[in-house]
Amino acid sequence: MPPLPSRPRSVTPPRTRGSAGERASTGYLPIGGGDGARAAPRTRPVVTVTTPPRGPGNRGAGLRWLTGRVPTPASHGVTRSDRALFDALVGTGRARSAAGGEAELLYERKDSVIVRVGDIVLKAHPEGVRPADLVARVRVAASTPGLLAPLEPPFPVAGRTVTVWPHGTPVTPDVDPPWEEGARLLARLHRHPVPAHAPACRGWARRVARAVGRLPRGTNDAAVAEIRRTHAGLSPWLRSLPEPEAPACLVHGDWHLGQLVHTPNAGWRLIDIGDLGTGDPAWDLARPAALFASGLLPPREWERFLAAYRAAGGPAVPPEGDPWSTLDLPARAMVVQIAATRVGRARAEGRPLNEQEEPLVRICRRIRLSH
Template sequence: MTGEGALTSPPLAESLAALVGGGPWTVLKDTKVTVVRSGDLVVKAHPPDTDETALAARLRMAAALPGVLLPPASPRVGHVAGRPVTVWPAGEPVDPGDPDAAPWEAAAVLLARLHATPLDTPLDGSAASPVDGAQATPPDGVPLSRALPPAGGPARVARAVALLDALDGQASEGRNGPGGAYAAPVAVIRAAFATLPREARAAASGLVPAARAEGPHAVTHGDWHLGQIVRHRGAWALIDVDDLGVGVAAWDLARPAAWYATGLLSPDLWERFLCAYLGAGGSAVPAGDPWRELDVPARALTVQLAATAVAAAGAEGRPLDEVERTLVSSCGRITQAAATR
């Protein structure tokens, strides 16, 4: 949807566009977050319950790592309609319809460089500051290990599985309720989720923060996939700092690992990605046995992807497609494998 020629303009999107000049605008995303592009800028309205202290630290981190993370266009967290807002340069996204042409090697190198950021590096507050002094922010000189919140990976798994609760309450003529078409895949996903270690079942409340999970700790993206990389001024950069923090680095490799393990990503693309990561000095996994560190995160991401997919199918009232059925089948194999351990 664009503001130019649109019959109706969503008030929030229109206000976001006005923040950066009010020219023609396009809604790029409108879910829990609303993302609007206007000219060469992208404006993101974060959820109302966003931890603004954490967001301010993440914004400062993005400003401090140019060449790895896309630096914000504005150093401040603003507010529109009661929601925290950040402003970013617009970049060229990866074409989701052509995975073979995706910048797998470039993405892997960026992740390796992110993970190599020393955790004792002091966070410099000169690069970014909160708007109007209205929010708490870590003081200058605090090391990243204390300034950044836990990375959001494990908590995303629990939130995805919680989406399935909505299907339990549906009773649309036997289609969606517990006795309907989604009951079996929901049960398979929940059974796989139950086999995961406690840190991978962390509640969104943060009772088991990602930073306490086992494995090498690093500055991690927290929700990496090919949609989280753009080309800006001729170079690729990581975007979306909403889950950036200190955590187990292997979680940043978990989504492509999960796709590979389920057969949805070709061995060639997986090898290109993994070899580029290790070749750039990536520390998340050992070269000789990467699955020693990837096993739990990859299983967790399989559960997350399956839960998100089935919840979306249920909300739309449609049958599962081939990819969604493959993810559910992989959850079944996770449960079977756990039973033999």
């Protein structure tokens, strides 16, 4: 990635994305000198790490990075606090599923629960979700090609807002990751005309800050301290990000391979519309860009994704040349967010950082020292 200057320049950020040269001269996305010259293309990660072999025994660990989530094991039980919600979701699903079948907990974390019952999937959204925004996103999904839309409008279950979806097969460790399919769907979404009722997709800086804010406090933890220092250095840049002028682009808002499912009739589709709306499409590419720049995503896989996105006319990066002219800051911010999430989880589990988490802390240090 190109180096960031020591601090944001005292200029008013532009209201539009502009060219790479314009961003270099204004300080919106610093990629080099102020003469408008474009930075040289970067094709290598910022840090060099040895990527583990892609054998069958390794793919499960790699899937966590590619999908952005840790799949809930089949043997995982529902926590006591969520038992009533789980039972309510199962009952609702059995009343709606034509196929019937056993209930299966697909995903559980503090703010959401996802359950499969037969041929449908029910998702209990976070407690703070605004029903009006979710309804607007459901409407957008229903009219946007490439998205798997809910089967009906959101409704309340056990005090939570719930959506019901057709079941699809997610990306699994035993298959080659569908980078090209995901890239084409993402480019198609970004190029789709923005519906008048689409909500805004914002809050990128707040998401990073929340992840860092959840790290343990009051401990002499070098990894935690490094992540906090790096975030402090990036925060002025994140706070100065302008909102794209309307109509901007239609963006997913939380894209990774875990947001792809394969359906019998429609093939691969994008799921999870919780952040769907108008915004800067570069942030949809931030996770794979961050993992590539950290050395955790092999160059060949990054190249597959980027080439397919460009071939499909994706607007988040220039059609050729240096992609980091738009991806630099989103990728750096995503490195910090992923590092904070993974280090926080390791500390909560009482274990040392593993061979994939340690490089994230190292890249945070590299980012900080490049300021």
